Amino acid sequence: MLAIEINNLTKKFKEKKAINSINLTIDEGELFALLGTNGAGKTTTIKILSTLILPTSGKVKIAGLDIIKDRQEIKKILNVSPQETAIAPNLSVKENLEFMAGVYQIKNKEKKINELIEMFKLEEVLKQKAKTLSGGWQRRVSIAISLINEPKILFLDEPTLGLDVIARKELWNIIKKLKGKITIILTTHYMEEAESLSDRIGIMSKGNLVDVGTSEELINKSGTKNFEDAFIKIATGGEL
Amino acid sequence: MRTLNFAIRNFKEIIRDPLSIVFSILLPMFLLFVFQQINIPNENYELKNFTPGIIIFGFSFITLFTAMLISKDRTTSLLVRLGISPMKPIEYILGYILSIIPIILIQNLLFFILAIILGLSFSINIVWSILISLLIAILFISIGIIIGSIFTEKSSSGISSIIVQLVCFTSGMYFPKELLGNTFSKICEILPFESCVTIIKGIMNNNIEIINTKNIITFLIYSIIFLIISVWIFKRKMISDNK
Numbered sequence: 478m479l480a481i482e483i484n485n486l487t488k489k490f491k492e493k494k495a496i497n498s499i500n501l502t503i504d505e506g507e508l509f510a511l512l513g514t515n516g517a518g519k520t521t522t523i524k525i526l527s528t529l530i531l532p533t534s535g536k537v538k539i540a541g542l543d544i545i546k547d548r549q550e551i552k553k554i555l556n557v558s559p560q561e562t563a564i565a566p567n568l569s570v571k572e573n574l575e576f577m578a579g580v581y582q583i584k585n586k587e588k589k590i591n592e593l594i595e596m597f598k599l600e601e602v603l604k605q606k607a608k609t610l611s612g613g614w615q616r617r618v619s620i621a622i623s624l625i626n627e628p629k630i631l632f633l634d635e636p637t638l639g640l641d642v643i644a645r646k647e648l649w650n651i652i653k654k655l656k657g658k659i660t661i662i663l664t665t666h667y668m669e670e671a672e673s674l675s676d677r678i679g680i681m682s683k684g685n686l687v688d689v690g691t692s693e694e695l696i697n698k699s700g701t702k703n704f705e706d707a708f709i710k711i712a713t714g715g716e717l
Numbered sequence: 718m719r720t721l722n723f724a725i726r727n728f729k730e731i732i733r734d735p736l737s738i739v740f741s742i743l744l745p746m747f748l749l750f751v752f753q754q755i756n757i758p759n760e761n762y763e764l765k766n767f768t769p770g771i772i773i774f775g776f777s778f779i780t781l782f783t784a785m786l787i788s789k790d791r792t793t794s795l796l797v798r799l800g801i802s803p804m805k806p807i808e809y810i811l812g813y814i815l816s817i818i819p820i821i822l823i824q825n826l827l828f829f830i831l832a833i834i835l836g837l838s839f840s841i842n843i844v845w846s847i848l849i850s851l852l853i854a855i856l857f858i859s860i861g862i863i864i865g866s867i868f869t870e871k872s873s874s875g876i877s878s879i880i881v882q883l884v885c886f887t888s889g890m891y892f893p894k895e896l897l898g899n900t901f902s903k904i905c906e907i908l909p910f911e912s913c914v915t916i917i918k919g920i921m922n923n924n925i926e927i928i929n930t931k932n933i934i935t936f937l938i939y940s941i942i943f944l945i946i947s948v949w950i951f952k953r954k955m956i957s958d959n960k
Contacts, residue, residue: 527801552803561794565726567733572726579722580802606733622798 479538480505480630480660481526486535488521495521497684498535503677505540505629508652508661510671513681514712519664520560520634522681526662527557527632540629553581556628560635562615563622566608570599570618573607574625581626589625597621597651613644620651631655633663637670649674668705682712719804723812728819731782741778742824745771746831753835761892764837768828769917770890772850773910775824776857777884779817781877783861787813787951788873791865796955806952814858821854822847846921853913856940862947866954888914906931909939 481503488496496518503509511519524530526537528548537544539551564573574593578586594600597617602610607618616636623631633652637645645667652674655661665671671678672692679689688695688711692704699707731737749771752762760766790796799809825847833839857880864876885891888910894902905911912932919928 529797529800549803552801555801557798557801559794559797561792561797563794563798565730565795566789566793567730568726572729576722576726577798577802579725580719580799580804582718626802 478505478541479503480507480540481662482536482538483526484536486522486525486537487533488518488525488530489533494684496525496532499686501679501686501689503660503662505660506657507677508656508663508675510675510678511662511664511681512666512668512671512678512708512712513664516683517681517712518684519681523557523632523634523662523664526630527555528552553626554628555630555632556623556626557632558616558619558623558634558636560638562607562619564607564615564618567606569604569606570610571603573618573622577622577625583625589627593621593624596624596654611644613640613647616640616644616648617651620648624655628659630660630662633661635664635666637665637667645670668708672704680708680711682714687711687714720808720811720815723799723804723808724815727786727813727816730786731816731820734782737778737782737820741775741782741820742827744778745775745824746827748774749828749831750835759892761890764832764835765922766918767890768832768837769846769914769921770888771828772825772846772917773853773888773913774881774884774890775828776821776850776854776913777877777881779821779854780857780861780864780880781874782820783813783817783858784864784868784873784877785870787862787865788868788870791954792870800955806948806955809955810862810948810951813862814855817854817858818851821851825850840923842921842923846917849920850917852940853916853936856909856913856936856943859940859943859947863943863950866947866950883908884910887911890914906935909935912936 479502481501483499483501486496486499487494499522511522513519525532525544526539528544528551531545540554542551544551565576568576574590575586578590583589594603599618599621602614607615610618620633620636636652637648640648649670652661663675677689677691678695680687680695688698690698695711696704696707699710701707701710749767752767753764829843860880861877864873868876887905887908889905894905894911912935915932916928916936919925
């Protein structure tokens, strides 16, 4: 079954086209990475798919539901971990989880929170205020919070941006554990992250989705030796 | 339930910032205490007149904290996370307003306890003035929502301090408006802060006659307009921040 179905999606900000007639389908349980240079349209795409902003034209279906007509229903089945960690700074880790459980009106609140604590190994920082956590821990908490409503689709916007190698690897392991269980759409600037984690990769440039495929397919198509070169060639249209 | 859940979170965020307690509760209490120790030959500084001024002065810090909380929520993308959730804009606004009410009650209780210790006689009118002050606080919270929705975390505190200064100079808490001439008097009448102090003063002292229709209309017009603007700007900013 399709998790996401995008047909001719366009987003204009005044006269400027941020996204230009994108077509894409993402399968249920797939981990799809969206790559692109700054201003390529990745974040705008994520914001439309996650119901934050409306498209200018085109059709988007999330789990078979229409992004405009069924907005409130869609909100219940997706979640996002934004670029900034988006956690309440003066609340403890446990309180952050409880707060978001309240936002989504989770019925079995304690059980769900305990599951997440165990899954993300949050026990040691549970009583710590979020603002005192390291960058790696904040990202971990941010992703844990975004799973509170057991979303069918999870958007991870640059989840490892600014993290050291160890913290990044730890987060990769967490993301790998989620793989297959839910549909994940990940945006990143790190080539190795996209290559290592995702089933398929979409490359965006100047608002266009210029190519989609597995990392091997993209390397073969571009006739390059590695994925980084493939990305540069595809994103720049071979200018570099 | 979502509103209450959000309000509890906001309350914890504010109360856990020690500066908010110092400015919104301890500073006004300090001023109330100090001005009663100095024998100033001016009726403005009599407890029955100065306490209502201190209450409204304390509210100007409520504007500051509301503005800072909202601008911080915007900066940290918490509002992005909540924007994706099933929460509706009205639930945010009510959540922000509800979270401030316990702080207002704490402020009022402590201000009146100190005023009574300093010599203010207790009467049931104090309870009425606390209840009316909750309504007045909506004006200050609305101003905070507007500032926090427009400005960044850093500039929110600076802009909000203008409100603190306006309350000091135009509410008539420190000196009668006539002292600085006709133009200044007119400004004080146009702005809502003097009306807010007069309403509390009239109720607290069982002297309703000092509250005129102009005071009530000025307060109501500002409160309604600022509340509507705050909802409108907050909704617009939630969308435009995500563009």
